[in-house]
Amino acid sequence: MEYIKRGTSAFKNTNLALFAGGFSTFAILWGTQPLLPEIAREFDVSPAISSLSQSSTTIALAISLLIAGSLSDVYGRKSVMTFSLLASSILAICTGFATGFHTLVAGRILQGITLAGLPAVAMAYLGEEIEAKSLGMAMGLYISGNSIGGMSGRIISGVLTDYFSWHFALMGVGIISLLSSIIFMTLLPTSKHFKPQTFKLKSLAGSLFSQFKVPGLTFLFTIGFLLMGGFVSLYNYIGFELIAPPYSLSQTVVGFIFIVYIVGTFSSTWMGMLADQYGKKRILPLSLVIMLAGVVTTLHPNLLIKIIGISVFTYGFFAGHSIASSWVGRLAVHDKAQASALYLSAYYAGSSIGGTVSGSFYHQWNWPGVVWMIVLLSLISIGISMRLGRRKLPGTI
Template identity: 70%
Template sequence: MTYMKRGTKEFKKVNFALFAGGFCTFAILWGTQPLLPEIAKEFQISPAASSLSQTSTTIALAISLLIAGTLSEIYGRKRVMTISLVASSMLAVLTGFMPNLDLLITCRILLGITLAGLPAVAMAYLGEEIDPKSLGMAIGLYISGNSFGGMAGRIITGILTDYFGWRTALTGIGVVSLAATFIFWSFLPQSTNFKVQTFKVKQFGIGLFSHFKTPGLIHLFLIGFLLSAGFVSLYNYIGFQLINPPYSLSQTLVGFIFIVYIVGTFSSTWMGMLADQYGKSRMLQLSIIILMFGVCITLNLNLWIKIFGIAIFTFGFFASHSIASSWVGRLAAQNKAQAASLYLFSYYFGGSIVGTASGTFYINFGWIGIVIMIAVLSTISLLISISLGAISSRKIKFLKVQ
C-alpha cells in the first residue's frame, strides 16, 4: 500500500478538501444552535423544547452514521461523501422556508440523515490513505475544519438573524455550504487503498458488534458519548444565559461568542501532533483535565472571564475529540468505517440525548446546574481514559514480548 505522507502535495490536498467538507457539515449541523432563543420566542416554547430543532438533527445523524459507513464500503469513500454534502447543502437552503416548527424539525431530521456521509467516512478514508505516523495530524486538521465550520456557521447565523431574521440565516448557511462542497469535490483524491466490499446483512451485524470485543474501543465510545454530552449542553444554553440580564447581549454578539472555536481549530491539530509524539493516553487525560478547568471558570459572573472559561473548555474538548477519534482508527484492525461510525454514533447520541435533557438542569438550577453536570460527566470520562491507558500499556508490553 502507498500512503500519503506529511509534507507531500497529496497530503495537503486531502487535508484542504476534508477541511472544506468538515466546514460544510458542521456549519449546517450546528446552524440552529445560536438561534434557539429566537426559535423559542417565535414558537412560544421552552428552551428545552426549542433545542429539539438541534437535537433532532444530531439524533438522526447518529443513527444514520451506522448505515453511511457501510454504504461507503460498497459505493466508495469519495462518492458517498460528495453526495452527502450536496444533498445536505440543498436541504439547508430549504430549511429557511419551513413555515412551522413541525416542518422545521422534519427538515432538520432529513438533514441529519444526509449529513452522516462525511463524518462516517472521513476518518476511515484518512485511516486508509494517510501514513500512520502522520495520521494524528491529519485527523486533527480534519477536526479543525469541523470546529471552524461550527464556529463560522454560528457567527454567520447570528449576524444574519439580527439583520434579516433566522430563516434567512439558515438559507444563507446552505448557500455557503454549496460552495464548500464544490471545493471538497475538486480537491479530494480518489481512494487508492480502498477495496470494494459486497453488503451482507449477517456480516454487517457481525462486523458491527465485533468492535465491542476489541480491547479499548468501547472505552472510546463511552468517552465520545460523555464529552459530546457536556459540549452540546454548554453551547445549547450559553445563549440563553447571555441574552438575559446582567449581560443582555444581542444575537450577533452571542454568535460572536463562538469565535472561541478558533482555539478548538488549533488544539485539535496541535494536541493531535503531541499525541503522536508523547502518547495518546497521556494527552487525552490532559485534554479532559483542561476541559474540566475551563467549564468551572464559566461560573464567574464577569463576562470576559466567562468567555475565557468557554475558550479553555473548547480547547480541551476538541483536543480530546481529536485524540479519541484517531485512536479509534488505530485500534480497529478491520472495518474501520464501521468503527468510526460507532464512535460517532456514541458521540452524537450523547450530545442529542443529554443536550436536550440538560435543559431541565438549566431551568431548575440555572448555569451552575449545567456546570456541575458537565464536571461530573468529564470526571467519568477521565476515569475511563485512565483505564484505557492501562489497557493500551498492557497491549504494548504483550507485543514487545511477542
C-alpha cells in the same frame, strides 16, 4: 501503493478537501444552535423544546452514521462523502423556508440523515490513505475544519438573524456549504487502498457488534458520548444565559461568542501532534482535565472570565475528540469505517441526550445546573481515559 505522506501535494489537497467538507458539514449541523432563543420566542416553546431543532438533527445523524459507514464500504469513500455534502447543502437551503416548528424539526431530521456521509467516512478515509506517522496531524486538521465550520455556521446564522431573519440565516449557511462542497469534490484524491465489499445485512450486523469486542473501543465510544454530551450542553444554553440580564447581549454578539472555536482549531492539531509524540494515553486525560477546568471557570459572573472559561473548555474538548477519534482508527482491526461510525454514533447520541437533558438542569438550577452536569460527565471521562491508558493496546505509547 504508497500512503499519502506529510509534505506532499496529495497531503495538502487531502487536508484542504476534508477541511472544506468538515466546514460544510458542521456549519449546517450547528447553524441552528445560536438561534435557539429566537426559535423559542417565535414558536412560543421552552428552551428544552427549542433544543429539539438541534438535537433532532444529531440523533438522526447518530443513527444514520451506522448505515453511511457501511454504505461507503460498498460504494466507496469519496462518492458517499460527495453525495452527503451536496444533499445536505440543498436541504439546508430548503429548511430556510420552514414556517412552523414541526416543519423545521422535520427538515432538520432529514439533514441529520444526509449529513452522516462525511463524518462516518472521513476518519476511515484518513486511516486508509495517510501514513501512520502523519495521521495525528491529518486528523487534527480535519477536525479543525469541523471546528471552524461549527464556529462559522453559528456566527453567520447569528448575524443574519439579527439583520434579516433566522429563515434567511439558514439559507445563507446552505449556500456557503454548497460552495465548500464543490471544493471538496475537486480536491480530494480518489482512494487507493479502499477495497469494496458486498453489502450483506446479516454480516453487517455481526461486524458491527464485533467492534465492541475489540479491546479499548468501547471505552473510546463512551468517552465520545460523554465529551459531546457536555460540549453541546454548554453551547446550547450559554446563549440563554448571555441574552438574559445582567449581560443582555444581542443575538449577533452571542453568535460571536462562538469565535472561541478558533482555539479548538489550534488544539485539535497541536494536541494531536503531541499525542503522536508523547502518547495518547498521556495527552487524552490531560485534554479532559483542561475541559473540566474551563467549564468550572464559566461559573464566575464576570463576562470576560466566563468567556475565557468557554475558550479553555473548547480547547480541551477538541483536543480530546481529536485524540479519541484517531485512536479508534488505530485500534480497529477490521471495517474501520464501521468503527469510526460507531464512535461518532455514540458521540452524537451524547449530543442529543445531553443537549436535551441539560435543558431540564437549566430550567431547574439555571447556569450552575448545566455546569455541574458537565463536571460530572468530565470526571467520568477522565476516569475512563486513565483506565484505558493502563491497558496495552495498539497505538498506545
